[in-house]
Amino acid sequence: MEIISALKESNLIGLGGAGFPTWQKWRAVKESLGAKRFVICNLSEGEPGVFKDEYILQNHLLELVGGIVLAKETVSAGRAYIFLNDKYRKYLPKINRAVKGKKIEIFIDTGRYLCGEETTLLQTIEGKLRQPRSKPPYPTTSGLYGYPTLINNAETLYRAYLISQGGSDLKRFYSISGDVVSKRIVEEKIGAKIREVIPARFLDQINFVRVSGPSGFFAKPEDFEQIVSGTGAVEIYGKKRKILEGLIDSITFLKNESCGKCTPCREGTYRIAELLNKLIATSSLWDRKEIIELISEIAQTAAVTSFCPLGASIARPVTTAIDNFKQEILGE
Ligand SMILES: Cc1cc2nc3c(=O)[nH]c(=O)nc-3n(C[C@H](O)[C@H](O)[C@H](O)COP(=O)(O)O)c2cc1C
Ligand code: SF4
Structure with missing residues (x-):
């Protein structure tokens, strides 16, 4: 099956926070008029409590690069970038080996939270002031240097690759940290509830959780039926907090x-x-x-x-x- 149709059938949404349907974004860039197109893998991961993209760098780098190459071929982009948080510089030799000969450049930046926002990211690569641009136009039609640009979170590209390989069991990585439970990545279905990503035996030791970082929401145990949205981070605050x-x-x-x-x-x-x-x-x-x-x-x-x-x-x-x-x- 053609990949954009497969993405549509899978219901994959962007896993960088906004949750936009991935197939729509890929189609928009593919159909945008432009002498050039770009793909950017967003590996800024500057939000506290989120470490899933680092987990991908550690454990699934080849599949991530496969996802970037797939995106590049699908939208006919000549070049791709990995926008890498400086705190992940230590993975550079490994990344360089994985992208060799694939026309993928690594752009290392400060890791400031706002630089992960897609238009601020574009400003940053272009060497301009690190501030957001107004939307529209969206990066799909006018992105890097004004050309149509596909910007996806690293996990979105990783999941797109798995789908292209026939994977049908759509899941995502949840970053669990804070008190009570040791820091861990939990792989669960997209749209899992808070209580589904925290081991049940710990629930009575929790005062509240923060979901999706500082810009996310607080929930108390009675509300753990809520969905873990956004970046998939759950930070736990124990009874004394x-x-x-x-x-x-x-x-x-x-x-x-x-x-x-x-x-x-x-x-x-x-x-x-x-x-x-x-x-x-x-x-x-x-x-x-x-x-x-x-x-x-x-x-x-x-x-x-x-x-x-x-x-x-x-x-x-x-x-x-x-x-x-x-x-x-x-x-x-
Ligand atoms: C303040 C702010 C910070 C963001 N930081 C990140 C980030 O670190 N990584 C990321 O993938 N998306 C981040 N985003 C979302 C991006 O703007 C963009 O929606 C995303 O990279 C698109 O990829 P996706 O469709 O695969 O989720 C941030 C958004 C905002 C408003
Ligand atoms: S000051 Fe305005 S433009 Fe800057 S981060 Fe805040 S909301 Fe965005």
């Missing part, structure tokens, strides 16, 4: 990774971080209620007015922490 610890960690990370281009994200993350510290410092229930209201308002504003998905994602950790753990936060 407080939700505000998790929320401060998420907001501090987003504040430090904000590129500063737009006000709602730059100022919003700064103000929320400041308010969270105030929240911890006060024992007045009245003040606490007022502070969480203000935090929610700032986060909601950032969600609808930020320029890129980093700023838009602020509301998710804030809302899920405040809605699900209100009593704990108010100290009632």
